[in-house]
Amino acid sequence: METTYSPAPETKGAEAATSGAERLLLAARAAGAEICFANPGTTEMPLVAALDVVPGIRAVLGLFEGVCTGAADGYGRMTGKPALTLLHLGPGFANGIANLHNARRARTPIVNIVGDHASWHLPYDAPLTSDIHSLARPVSGMVRTIESTADIEGDTVEAFQAALKAPGSISTLVFPVDHQQHPAPSSASAPGLIASPRRFDESRVEAVAQMLRSGKRVVFLLGGGALSERGQRAAGRIGENPAVRFFSETFPARTERGGGLPDIDRLPYFPEKAIEQLEAADAVVLVETIAPVAYFGYEGLPSMLVDERRLTTLADVTECGEGALVRLAQVVGSSGRETGVSPSRYAIPDCALDPALVGKVLSNALPDEAIVSVEGGTCGYPFVTASASAARHTILTNTGGAIGQGLPVALGAAIACPQRRVFALQSDGSAQYTIQSLWTMARERLPIVMLITSNRRYGILQTELRRAGSVAFGPQARALTELDDPAFDWPSLAAGYGVPAVRASTTRELEAALDQALAHTSGPSLIEMVLA
Amino acid sequence: METTYSPAPETKGAEAATSGAERLLLAARAAGAEICFANPGTTEMPLVAALDVVPGIRAVLGLFEGVCTGAADGYGRMTGKPALTLLHLGPGFANGIANLHNARRARTPIVNIVGDHASWHLPYDAPLTSDIHSLARPVSGMVRTIESTADIEGDTVEAFQAALKAPGSISTLVFPVDHQQHPAPSSASAPGLIASPRRFDESRVEAVAQMLRSGKRVVFLLGGGALSERGQRAAGRIGENPAVRFFSETFPARTERGGGLPDIDRLPYFPEKAIEQLEAADAVVLVETIAPVAYFGYEGLPSMLVDERRLTTLADVTECGEGALVRLAQVVGSSGRETGVSPSRYAIPDCALDPALVGKVLSNALPDEAIVSVEGGTCGYPFVTASASAARHTILTNTGGAIGQGLPVALGAAIACPQRRVFALQSDGSAQYTIQSLWTMARERLPIVMLITSNRRYGILQTELRRAGSVAFGPQARALTELDDPAFDWPSLAAGYGVPAVRASTTRELEAALDQALAHTSGPSLIEMVLA
Incomplete structure (x- = not known):
């Protein structure tokens, strides 16, 4: 049992007291926080200002909260450390719930900081007031409102402690804006962070x-x-x-x-x-x-x-x-011989793309130590089957079934591992839920390669409808599972967010597009893979 | 040890018994439902199939649940009637919460149908299982799980009754998929919908x-x-x-x-x-x-x-x-004379756009009986000031402060009022939260005119930071409130969803763009208004 937490340093003189917002960030930094995926609003402005005062926590802006929480999931999976998210009251938190649901199933440690109205303003039920605890409980192991400036440091340490406790979970701290603004003491008696190594029986x-x-x-x-x-x-x-x-x-x-x-x-x-x-x-x-x-x-x-x-x-x-x-x-006294699959390359015919070929072409293209965020079954399963013989890579999947997870997780993984190439193998329907991820990838110059499987339908739903016995879809059922009217123009969407993109319909086009994307190291690239 | 097997499926009679999903839609139709804004998943497939069996409820697909709930809000504000939404378990519902928060503040009647796991599967905590009631309660006047096929009709009527009771509220029905699938009786004793006219004292x-x-x-x-x-x-x-x-x-x-x-x-x-x-x-x-x-x-x-x-x-x-x-x-015996503002047109100089000019140009352009969904302060306030002298129009605003409301509300209003022209006057930052609205607008051929105020920043947050005393923003505070790196390319984003778009930087360009957009009646148009 060792203590990895040291009390927050007093960086300021008596005349410039540390604000509550600064106190929280100091405690979070001491507990290991290095990154904050943020989509702040008015009630988080002291925290926004404090990010420039407290050194060592990098702020990354998401245009939508699901991007932030999914990125925190990807970051946590790759580092084992909790990222901070910074979210705006109940509705902002709510936009992040779907990817927190996935992170909960992944047992990823995350610490959410949710700004709230000033404590004295809450009883008046202003327009943005809502029951944040009720929203947070289904995805959080710990939910707590910071009730006073004296509690900030201790609550922050406890939030990290809870998030890091095996197997890993999500802590949500609700932080009223008045406590962010006011001077906040450092408590000599703040609990230390206790590391508990995992054991087996x-x-x-x-x-x-x-x-x-x-x-x-x-x-x-x-x-x-x-x-x-x-x-x-x-x-x-x-x-x-x-x-x-x-x-x-x-x-x-x-x-x-x-x-x-x-x-x-x-x-x-x-x-x-x-x-x-x-x-x-x-x-x-x-x-x-x-x-x-x-x-x-x-x-x-x-x-x-x-x-x-x-x-x-x-x-x-x-x-x-x-x-x-x-x-x-x-x-069991095994021989100790390795029984692994030797890396090898697939021979790829020159033809139209299908899911099995996508899996093989991508397996061939993976550089050593790649990270692949996989969302969507169409190409996901064939890729994982194929990739046993690829170079060494890490696969991250959608653990909780809330779609819109693959792009943000790739974003968080790329922030966590700047030396590794990150791929997002992503179905078109699910990509739409957090399409705003592209902008943050471009803004942060992350060399992520996105491969969008464009089959212009919710494939899994058509499969499930067939399982349920609806062999002939009626017009409304068809309309609710087809995405072809209009078809997404992925290169245009990518350009809208500053991401270069190409379309590939054949194996050779996909190979060329992957070569080009891998050569592009100053930012993300997108490849729309058009399946017949 | 209890059996983990479900009851054997009941075989349908030759006359094809009404399924639970059909029973709910029949009850909803009888209660006045005409539209269902849907983003279904596996646990809603019987309802998807039932939409082709029960006549009179139009299904409209959203790529993201916030589009569906915001559209239901817009529809409800214009018709006074609840739209249905069809959402996928807890995470799907969660994606719709932000716009339900706004709808709650608007007192808009809405009935959410949320599919859930089969009742016998719920205890096993499968990946998509979550506490839907805890998520739904903060935005719903009534939350209920349909516990048996015998309850479907009565619960549906009660949900509509609750939603329509003055001043209007949101009802959320959680509908396990087994009850959707099984035959469901019609109860002779199902309560009728009671209309209660509003009175004054x-x-x-x-x-x-x-x-x-x-x-x-x-x-x-x-x-x-x-x-x-x-x-x-x-x-x-x-x-x-x-x-x-x-x-x-x-x-x-x-x-x-x-x-x-x-x-x-x-x-x-x-x-x-x-x-x-x-x-x-x-x-x-x-x-x-x-x-x-x-x-x-x-x-x-x-x-x-x-x-x-x-x-x-x-x-x-x-x-x-x-x-x-x-x-x-x-x-009080007033004279009965009208004290209204006579409609008139503003003289517009030929120059670069600013918020006041945007308000005046749009006021001039409004056809009679237009609907304007306004989100974002930059051009929103100047427009409302200017529009007192415009042709008669209806303004819908963001009632709850959860951003990403303006485009979906415009979509719902356009579905509700096909004879009226709908405008969305929208700030760029908030538009990003539910950007997927564009696709549904294109798919449904709704002639909505979107005016995006492109100032490439979260203007309100910079104002609030200044109010909080941060006159000189640090680099992280600046990064968290600026949207210029990269700037959105709105015409590209619109093209990605099949929406024609132009950019306007001057008053004359905006006037020409509005003329063109108004002449385009077969679908939506987007105008990016570039402010200096």
């Missing part, structure tokens, strides 16, 4: 080892830190046992892939397929993930994809799945 | 008449239906008394203006100015509005803009302010 390792020695057919389901390079390499060694199979969560927050790692498939999305995979096993072992549940409920199919009696936990979501896998690999 | 009219007869200086503050043509004409007659002055709410949901109506100013936004106007009066009389409160709290200034002892209510927000004004005009 040796007895669980032994129990699973026993299972493997007994010859049981075992499926491992990996999430969280179990999908690190080290975790996957350990899985590869355990996987020398032919009775063992590994899957990752269907929508992992972050997974390493390619560059010689084993090919760990995602658990299938539709319950029939997932059940088929899991039923073949005598036991399903959870490693930093929860029991698999059907994404949606379908009549005649169960919600729980595995019978509880066949479930075993090697590491729960608060524990260290990576360490547990490494130990298990030692215990 | 004669004794209050007499009390205010007494005040006027006694020679008191009286300020009337008008909101809601008091801002109808009839209400304003009555105000004009009462206003022959030189001791009387009229203001509208600062952000009225709907006000008629021009075409010979009296020039009723909006109560100023900043509290000092508002207090100055109100302090001159012996009494402030409320007509379908609430006691005026400062938009934000500023140290040293009160929250309540009028001392409670000087407040009198002629009609509260549930009553008929229009009727009360008409009766008062009769009682």
Whole structure:
């Protein structure tokens, strides 16, 4: 147990007291905050001014709050550290909820700062007044209003503490503007930030080892830190046992892939397929993930994809799945040989694009240490299948199903990892929810490569309508799932936000566009991939 | 251990039983619903299919839920009838909250239908599960989950009843997908929709008449239906008394203006100015509005803009302010002469655009019976000042302060009033929050004329920073309030959504652009107004 927090430094003399806004930023900076994804309004102006007084916290402006919260998610997934968001009262917070929902499912640490009316003005129910706690609770592990200037430092430290506590969560601090403005003391008794390293349970390792020695057919389901390079390499060694199979969560927050790692498939999305995979096993072992549940409920199919009696936990979501896998690999005495997939390139025919070819062309193009934010099934699944043999890369997926997540997460990842190339493989429908991301990418000169799958429909909804038995769509159902009237002109939209863009319809065009985008290092590029 | 399997699906009879989704739409149609602003997902597919079975409800697709809820607000303000929205679980609802916040402040009737997981799937906390009630409560007068197929009809009628009850509010029905799918009975005992006409209180009219007869200086503050043509004409007659002055709410949901109506100013936004106007009066009389409160709290200034002892209510927000004004005009025995402003045209110099000139050029261009959705102060205030002498028009403003309201409200108004020309006078920063509105306007061929004030900054925030004493902005404060790096290319953004657009920097260019836009009747047009 170590203390990583030092009391906020007193940077000013007696005549220029530290404001509440400055006090919060000092405490946040001391707790490790380096970035603030902001869409402020009138009630956050003291915090805006304080960002120029307190050094070390970079402010990044989003045109829409969902861009800010999604970027904080991407940043947190890549760094393990909470970004700040700065949001404007209840309605501003509300615009950020969808991507906070995704971040909550990803267990990403985030600290939201939400300005509010002056505490004495709140009872008068001015137009922008709303119940921020009611809005924040569904996505926040901790919600607190800072009730006085004396509480600012302690509340901030607690917010970081809560966000960082394994497995990671979202803290929301509501900060009335009068407390931002007034002088705020530094408390000698402010609690320190306590780092608690993740551990694993040796007895669980032994129990699973026993299972493997007994010859049981075992499926491992990996999430969280179990999908690190080290975790996957350990899985590869355990996987020398032919009775063992590994899957990752269907929508992992972050997974390493390619560059010689084993090919760990995602658990299938539709319950029939997932059940088929899991039923073949005598036991399903959870490693930093929860029991698999059907994404949606379908009549005649169960919600729980595995019978509880066949479930075993090697590491729960608060524990260290990576360490547990490494130990298990030692215990079961595998040879230590690598069982990874050797990197290789796909031979690509010169033809029109389809999802499988998009996946292969992108896999071929990935530079080492790329980050790929994947949203949308059309090209997402084929890409992940293809990319096992790509160069080493990190994949970030939509963990919570609230769409409009892929572009902001790519933005946050690019801020977090300026040395790595970031790609956003993104469906057209979902891209529209947070299209404003393009502007912040251009403004921050982030060399993100966006690949927009242009199929001009909500593909998943048409699939679901067919599953529900609507084979012939009526005109309104068709209108509610088609995006072709008018079709988006992606190069125009990108130009509107200062992002260069091209359109690609064939494999050769896509390859050329990727070459060009990778050569463009001073800002983002967009490629509209037109599928037939 | 309980079974995780759902009940077996019921087989439909040869006569094809009415599904729950169809039952809800039938009940909504009977209650007056004609339109559904929809952004559905998997859990709303039975409702999507039902829209093709139940006649009479037009589905309009939004690419983002804030477009749908804002459009429902615009539609409700123009028709007095609730539109349906169709939203996808908690995160989809959350994306619609900001404009529901505005609609709540406008007292617009709306009925939200939010699909949810199958009732038997909910306990398993699948990725898209969230606490929808907690999200919905801050913006909804009624929130209810439909608990069984037998409740669908009754719950729907109650939702409409609640939404339509004076002064108007938002109802949110959470509709699990299994209840949408299963056959649902029609209940003979379902409650009917009860119309309750608004009334006013004669004794209050007499009390205010007494005040006027006694020679008191009286300020009337008008909101809601008091801002109808009839209400304003009555105000004009009462206003022959030189001791009387009229203001509208600062952000009225709907006000008629021009075409010979009296020039009723909006109560100023900043509290000092508002207090100055109100302090001159012996009494402030409320007509379908609430006691005026400062938009934000500023140290040293009160929250309540009028001392409670000087407040009198002629009609509260549930009553008929229009009727009360008409009766008062009769009682105080005014001459009946009209005191309206005669329509006239401004002489416009040939020069660069500024906000005052934009207001005048637009006033000149308005055809009779235009609707103008105004969001953003830069050109909004000058336009409203100028438009007293324009042709008769209706103004819709941002009632709740959650920005991103103007374009969707224009969209909803255009759906509601296909015979009237709709304008959106919109600031650039706020337009970005719901930029996806353009696509639905193009798709629905709505001849809306969008005028985007391009000043490439959050003007109000710079004003507020200055008020807070930050005369010299630091680099981060500047970055968080400037939108010039990169500047939006509005014609490109519009083209991306299939909307023709031009740029205007001078008065003559703006006049020509407005002529062209008005001649274009088969869809929307956008004019970027570049201010120096």
